[in-house]
Amino acid sequence: MSHANAALTPRARLRLARLIVVEQWPVAAAAEMFMVDPSTARKWAHRYRAEGPAGMADRSSRPHRQPTRTSLV
Known part of the structure; x- marks a missing residue:
């Protein structure tokens, strides 16, 4: 299932x-x-x-890490 802002479905x-x-x-x-930008098609x-085909799945847009995250301690 694609997220709401996805230009195209995985298919x-x-x-x-x-x-x-x-x-x-x-x-x-x-x-x-497909009515997308050429840079998107290239990606x-x-x-x-x-x-x-496995590479067509949605990926999280969440950052992998937060180097400036404030400590909870």
């Missing part, structure tokens, strides 16, 4: 990434077809190359 991301990687569509053309294509 649509996979279709977009496959168009770019497998079908060798230009990034701009695929991005226009999904990169994740598809690196991780395959």
Whole structure:
């Protein structure tokens, strides 16, 4: 399940990434077809190359660490 602000569902991301990687569509053309920014399309294509279909899942936007976090002590 995608979060409310996601431009595409994981299934649509996979279709977009496959168009770019497998079908060798230009990034701009695929991005226009899916109504996303070319940088977003490039990101999904990169994740598809690196991780395959599993890379299309939503990821947390929460920071991995907080170096300036105030101590509770």
